[in-house]
Amino acid sequence: MISSQHDGSLLRIKNLTGIRGTEKLFQGIHFDLQSGQAVWLRGANGSGKTTLLRMLTGISVPEVGEILWNGETLAKSEAFRRQLVYLGHSNGLKDDLTALESLQFLTTVHGRSSEAPALEEALQKMGVFHRRHLPVRMLSQGQRKRVALARLALETQPGVWVLDEPFDSLDDSGVAVVTQLLETHLGRGGRVILTSHIPFKIEGVDIRTLQLEKRRAP
Amino acid sequence: MTGAAVRSVLGRDLRLASRRPIDAFLPVVFFLVAGSLFPLGVGPEANVLRQIAPGVVWVCALLSAMMSLGSLYGGDYADGSLEQMLISAQPTLLIVCAKALAHWIMTGLPLILVAPLLGMLFDMHSDAIQTLVWSLLLGTPILSLVGGVGAALTLGLRNGAVLILLLVLPLCIPVLIFGAGAVANVDMGLSPSGHLSLLGALLLLTLLGAPVATSAALRISV
Amino acid sequence: MKTRPRFFTFAAPSRFYRLAGLLVPWLYGVAAIFAVAGLYIGLFVAPTDATQGEAYRIIFVHVPAAWMSMLLYMAMAGWAAVGWAFNARLASMLARAIAPTGAAFTFLALWTGAFWGKPTWGTWWVWDARLTSELILLFLYLGYLALVEAIDDTRRADQAGALLAVIGAVNVPIIYFSVRWWNTLHQGATISMTAAPKMANTMLTSMLLMTISFWAYAFAVTFARTRAIVLERERQAEWVHGVVVPLESRKP
Numbered sequence: 296m297i298s299s300q301h302d303g304s305l306l307r308i309k310n311l312t313g314i315r316g317t318e319k320l321f322q323g324i325h326f327d328l329q330s331g332q333a334v335w336l337r338g339a340n341g342s343g344k345t346t347l348l349r350m351l352t353g354i355s356v357p358e359v360g361e362i363l364w365n366g367e368t369l370a371k372s373e374a375f376r377r378q379l380v381y382l383g384h385s386n387g388l389k390d391d392l393t394a395l396e397s398l399q400f401l402t403t404v405h406g407r408s409s410e411a412p413a414l415e416e417a418l419q420k421m422g423v424f425h426r427r428h429l430p431v432r433m434l435s436q437g438q439r440k441r442v443a444l445a446r447l448a449l450e451t452q453p454g455v456w457v458l459d460e461p462f463d464s465l466d467d468s469g470v471a472v473v474t475q476l477l478e479t480h481l482g483r484g485g486r487v488i489l490t491s492h493i494p495f496k497i498e499g500v501d502i503r504t505l506q507l508e509k510r511r512a513p
Numbered sequence: 514m515t516g517a518a519v520r521s522v523l524g525r526d527l528r529l530a531s532r533r534p535i536d537a538f539l540p541v542v543f544f545l546v547a548g549s550l551f552p553l554g555v556g557p558e559a560n561v562l563r564q565i566a567p568g569v570v571w572v573c574a575l576l577s578a579m580m581s582l583g584s585l586y587g588g589d590y591a592d593g594s595l596e597q598m599l600i601s602a603q604p605t606l607l608i609v610c611a612k613a614l615a616h617w618i619m620t621g622l623p624l625i626l627v628a629p630l631l632g633m634l635f636d637m638h639s640d641a642i643q644t645l646v647w648s649l650l651l652g653t654p655i656l657s658l659v660g661g662v663g664a665a666l667t668l669g670l671r672n673g674a675v676l677i678l679l680l681v682l683p684l685c686i687p688v689l690i691f692g693a694g695a696v697a698n699v700d701m702g703l704s705p706s707g708h709l710s711l712l713g714a715l716l717l718l719t720l721l722g723a724p725v726a727t728s729a730a731l732r733i734s735v
Numbered sequence: 736m737k738t739r740p741r742f743f744t745f746a747a748p749s750r751f752y753r754l755a756g757l758l759v760p761w762l763y764g765v766a767a768i769f770a771v772a773g774l775y776i777g778l779f780v781a782p783t784d785a786t787q788g789e790a791y792r793i794i795f796v797h798v799p800a801a802w803m804s805m806l807l808y809m810a811m812a813g814w815a816a817v818g819w820a821f822n823a824r825l826a827s828m829l830a831r832a833i834a835p836t837g838a839a840f841t842f843l844a845l846w847t848g849a850f851w852g853k854p855t856w857g858t859w860w861v862w863d864a865r866l867t868s869e870l871i872l873l874f875l876y877l878g879y880l881a882l883v884e885a886i887d888d889t890r891r892a893d894q895a896g897a898l899l900a901v902i903g904a905v906n907v908p909i910i911y912f913s914v915r916w917w918n919t920l921h922q923g924a925t926i927s928m929t930a931a932p933k934m935a936n937t938m939l940t941s942m943l944l945m946t947i948s949f950w951a952y953a954f955a956v957t958f959a960r961t962r963a964i965v966l967e968r969e970r971q972a973e974w975v976h977g978v979v980v981p982l983e984s985r986k987p
Contacts, residue, residue, distance in 0.1 A: 387597040404598055
């Protein structure tokens, strides 16, 4: 499946160095993320994958190197933040809010439409519609993950998706749904960078691999 | 769009508090308990109590306001919602203001409503109680704002709760001095307007400075 | 601090390490000499005070200590801010090194204040505006130290400390003003440290000498502490291996 929509925007990563404490996790990371491309970030535990992802979201500022969205640093680019979707290790869901309320909060904060029908449809797609009025603390790990992932089902723009272990805690059907979402996203010209310790395949897309090994660029 | 986000942060925090009502009442209960300890320690003589009342009520209000600071950003930090808020295109400044407002509504406002009760326990005159309420009205927002800075700086730290107290209490001393001083003045038959104006000035200064500092602190800590 | 033609030459930790290492003994020397001179004049040459007798002589330690405590706080906040704003590692290390010394001087000022108060006014503590402000300053120092110690990540600790120090520095005038206000309202006839004996020239000389001594001491101790921090933080660097290994080989 060839991407029919190509967004000319460019996410450029230059000479990125990741430091934790006094330890250098990785250095000299260079790559570009074009429209319709997916990058699989791999590495052993502790190799700095999450650190790199956090830099890509702009929440962590690299001491050496820079990340540019259409030539602007992430910190200065509001445009980048508006189209970014980040799903981190923690789901961003409040234990005491219902699944629907949690999702609603996240979509509102990120400037997406938070109309109940659309949200319910997304939850339906993720297979947790029947749990939507339960407080998040009553959901299983897998169900919480599905609620968090429901944000992806609501996206319609070809933005940048930064996903930390999106397949974690999911069963086969869950993995299939997420893979489908990724396919659709890349098809409309979106970009994805993710970590996963589970191998996966996206139909019609050549997944680039970025391997992080301690103190060496790939 | 931005207004909606601020309202949603505020609304969410209030909704969360309403689901844990006991937690929400703890600071107020502490306020009453701590205040009641003083007569037990100092003796029940009305004249003495009336004299120490402004200071005691204010110190107890200060400590009570500080009590709930740990959960101001702590919960969001732990479950990743803070991350999401900071990553979003919403100005951190507005999120911080929404959070401070939520904290004040949940902690400061109840204190203001309950303070007259404590005042009566100390046999304060009604005009003193009135000034007390005014001073708390001006002062508790300052506590929420300054407290926010402390909470943001100590995110995720082991002894966060006590550390916040150590960091924030010295900075709140002027509020304590002017707040309690206003009430003491009224007790002496003098006008509290000087103290209250200074308190108002402090509030303005804090409104300008604290959210900026808190945003910076959040960026540092997350 | 020194201004040299190429100011940032010594911003490199390794060069600072060497330069500071050379200076520290001299600084201790200067501190000792000026302390002896200052104390001699203060204790033996300066006249006895009409109202306070001999006890007042403690101000020759108390006042310079108080000055240093405030100066060092500003220096600490300043260097921390520089380190944060320019990502200058050495500046952040310097700020961390200043903090304990600043706190120590604050404590010294309070301690000597108590020793002054007892024979003069009969109490170990007087809620005088300046002494109370000094106490609050101690809390600010302790807060800074507690915060930076509690954070494991070096960068976060430095930056958080810098923010806190700057907030403290901004608040110091506000706090001082409010404490003065509080003090003048609550005490009619103010018993205060400002009611110190009128300064004879010799007294001023002594205080000046003691101030220089404390300043030199503060430099010496701060530099020594910074050197230790440099070694700790730069331990991955080549030049540190050259410094540390020989010491280790001397161990039994």
